Amino acid sequence: MQAESRIEPWAASPVWFRQPGVLHAGTAVLIALSASVELVRMIADGAGPLAFAALLITVAGAALARRRPWPGLVVTVAGGLISALAGWDPIVMWSIAVFVLFSFTLQGMPAVRGTVFVGAGLYLMTTIAQDYDFLSLQSFPAVVSAVAGGAIGNAIRIHQEYWHSLEERAADAVATRDLEATRRVAEERLRIARDLHDVVGHQVAVMSMHLGVAEVNLPPDADSARTALDAARTAVRSVLLETQRILEVLRRGTDDASTADPAPELSRLPELVESYRHIGLQVDATVDEVPATVDPAVSLTAYRIVQEALTNAHRHGDGTATLRLRTEEGRILIEVVNPRRPGAASPSVGSGYGLVGIRERVESAGGRLEVADADGPFRLSVVLAVDGSDLP
Numbered sequence: 001m002q003a004e005s006r007i008e009p010w011a012a013s014p015v016w017f018r019q020p021g022v023l024h025a026g027t028a029v030l031i032a033l034s035a036s037v038e039l040v041r042m043i044a045d046g047a048g049p050l051a052f053a054a055l056l057i058t059v060a061g062a063a064l065a066r067r068r069p070w071p072g073l074v075v076t077v078a079g080g081l082i083s084a085l086a087g088w089d090p091i092v093m094w095s096i097a098v099f100v101l102f103s104f105t106l107q108g109m110p111a112v113r114g115t116v117f118v119g120a121g122l123y124l125m126t127t128i129a130q131d132y133d134f135l136s137l138q139s140f141p142a143v144v145s146a147v148a149g150g151a152i153g154n155a156i157r158i159h160q161e162y163w164h165s166l167e168e169r170a171a172d173a174v175a176t177r178d179l180e181a182t183r184r185v186a187e188e189r190l191r192i193a194r195d196l197h198d199v200v201g202h203q204v205a206v207m208s209m210h211l212g213v214a215e216v217n218l219p220p221d222a223d224s225a226r227t228a229l230d231a232a233r234t235a236v237r238s239v240l241l242e243t244q245r246i247l248e249v250l251r252r253g254t255d256d257a258s259t260a261d262p263a264p265e266l267s268r269l270p271e272l273v274e275s276y277r278h279i280g281l282q283v284d285a286t287v288d289e290v291p292a293t294v295d296p297a298v299s300l301t302a303y304r305i306v307q308e309a310l311t312n313a314h315r316h317g318d319g320t321a322t323l324r325l326r327t328e329e330g331r332i333l334i335e336v337v338n339p340r341r342p343g344a345a346s347p348s349v350g351s352g353y354g355l356v357g358i359r360e361r362v363e364s365a366g367g368r369l370e371v372a373d374a375d376g377p378f379r380l381s382v383v384l385a386v387d388g389s390d391l392p
Contacts, residue, residue, distance in 0.1 A: 023103075023106060023156065024066065024103055024106065027099050027100075027102060027103045028062075028066075030099055031059070031062045031096050031099050031100070034092050034095055034096055034099075035055060035058070035059045035092070035096065037092070038055055038092040038093075039052075039055060042055065042088075047088055048086060048087075048088075050082065050085075050086035050088075051083060051086045051087075051088035053082065054079050054080070054082040054083035054086055054088065054090075054093065055079065055083070055092075055093070056079075057075060057078060057079035057082060058075075058076055058079030058080060058083070058093045058096050058097070059079075059096070060075060060079075061073070061074070061075030061076030061077075061078070061079055061100065062076055062096055062099070062100050065100045065103060065104060066103070069104050069107055069109045070109070072100065072104075073097075073100055073101065073104055073114060073117065073118065074117075076093075076096060076097050076100045077097050077117070077118060077121035077122075079093055079096075080093035080094055080096075080097055080121065080122070080125045081121065081124060081125055081128070083125070084124075084125045084126075084128035084129045085128060089129060090125045090126075090129055093125070094122055094125055094126075094142060094145070095145075097118055097121065097122060097146075098118070098122075098145050098146060098148075098149040099149070100118075101114055101115065101118045101146060101149040101150050101153065102149040102150070102152060102153040103153065104150075104153065105149075105150050105151075105152075105153030105154040105157065106153040106154075106156060106157050107157075108157055108315070111150050111151070111153070111154035112150075114150055115146055115147055115149075115150030115151070118146040118149070118150070119142075119143045119146035119147060122139075122142035122143060122145070122146050123139050123142060123143055125142065126138045126139045126142045127139060165354075165357060168304075168357070169357065169360075172300065172304060172361070175300055176297050176300060179296045179297055179300070180297065183296075189250045189251070190250070190251065192250055193247050193250035193251050196243060196246060196247055196250070197243075197247055200243060201240070201243055201244075201247075204236055204239050204240055204243065205240065207236055208233060208236040208237065208240070211229055211232050211233045211236065212233065214229055215229040215230065215233070265296065265299040265300060265303055266290040266294065266299045266302050266303055266325075266332075267290060267299075268303065269285075269287055269303065269306060269325070270285075270287070272303070272306065272307055272310070273285045273287075273310070273323065276310045276314060276321075279314065280314075280319060281310065281313060281314045281317075281319060281320070281321060282319060282320045282321070283310065283320075283321050283322075283323055284320070284321070284322045284323070285322075285323040285324075285325075286323070286324050286325070286326075287323070287325045288325060288326050288327045289327070290327065290332075291327055291386055293386060293387070294332070294386050294387075295386065295387055295388035297365065297388055298332065298365055298384050298385070298386065298387075298388045301361045301362070301364070301365045301367075301384065302325075302332055302334060302382075302384055304357075304358075304361055305334060305358050305361060305362070305382055306323065306325070306334060306336065308354045308355075308357060308358050309321075309323075309334075309336035309358070309380050310323070310336065311354060312338075312354050312355070312378070312380075313336065313338035313378075316338075316340055316341060316378065317338035317339060317340060317341055317378070318338070318339045318340065318341045318342075319341075320338060320339065321336060321337065321338040322335075322336070322337045322338070323335075323336050324336075327386065330385060330386050330387065331383055331384065331385055331386060331391075332383070332384045332385075332386060333381070333382075333383055334380075334381070334382040334383075334384075335379070335380070335381045335382075336379075336380045337377050337378070337379045337380075338377055338378055339376075339377040339378075340373075340377065340378055355371070358380070358382075362382055362384070365384050365385075365388065366384075366385060366388065366389060366390030366391055367382055367383055367384040367385065367391055368382070368383045368391055369381070369382050370382075
């Protein structure tokens with residue numbers, strides 16, 4: 001009940017609030033509107049060339065920040081400082097810097113460092129604009145606005161990651177539940193087929209044999225009885241044929257007629273690795289051939305573990321990762337190693353839920369998880385049983 005009460009308020013939020021692209025687009029629109037209004041005001045008030053240059057630099061920094069967050073943030077703040085040095089009120093440049101900081105933290109960039117940098121820049125802007133009054137009252141709201149922009153962007157990003165984590169876990173739970181239901185149905189189908197073959201089929205065959213013996217031992221003048229026995233044997237043969245058809249249907253099942261999309265599995269790992277290479281992660285992958293007897297739930301769990309490990313490598317690493325997946329003695333061994341980017345937080349202590357989700361998946365599959373991140377590169381090792389049984 002507690003988990004549901006935490007999910008409901010976020011689930012009730014508007015869909016656009018959970019989409020980073022929509023929020024980035026909205027921020028860009030606000031920046032464009034602010035710059036347009038400021039440009040009109042500059043023209044009306046006869047601002048100098050340096051003020052126009054400051055506005056242009058600020059807008060250019062905001063545009064650059066979408067692809068190059070840190071350089072864009074620096075250029076944006078520099079535009080505001082130039083505006084203050086030119087003697088033009090930097091209030092609009094100040095606002096644009098806060099918008100860019102919001103987008104900066106929403107992308108997952110370091111919130112504290114970004115906020116401190118922008119806060120210091122806004123403090124200098126207001127100080128210069130107030131004739132170098134370092135105790136100016138206008139400096140306080142400038143710094144507070146920077147803190148608010150960075151905090152809001154970071155908070156929304158954390159909520160988005162949490163929401164997507166919940167969606168992924170729900171999808172995994174549904175897929176696992178469906179696989180388990182399908183497995184149980186298949187087992188029950190086979191049990192019924194065995195019972196039909198061993199009990200019904202056997203008894204019908206015995207009945208046909210006895211009818212044949214009875215027909216042979218009839219007296220020569222028992223034509224009506226012989227006709228009745230022949231009809232009975234024909235009916236028994238028909239029952240045997242129908243039983244064989246039912247057995248074939250029960251054993252074959254109807255799974256091959258399903259049009260549902262298959263759940264992710266280990267056979268699709270090459271596609272997964274290639275998708276991370278497309279986004280810039282250099283993955284050195286060595287993947288053994290997956291046994292055909294691997295349990296579907298284990299295959300799904302292993303796929304998700306590799307997916308989350310590569311996501312952590314891309315988010316916290318230096319752009320490289322090593323993936324090793326081996327199968328030996330009825331076990332699947334997964335190892336993902338990636339050097340950490342200087343200054344990046346460890347995935348085990350970050351604000352995300354990736355490692356928590358990996359641990360939960362491993363425990364539900366009865367496997368073992370080891371994480372080494374104290375010194376050197378981050379290393380994640382997982383062992384799963386191919387048949388889904390609990391490991392000692």
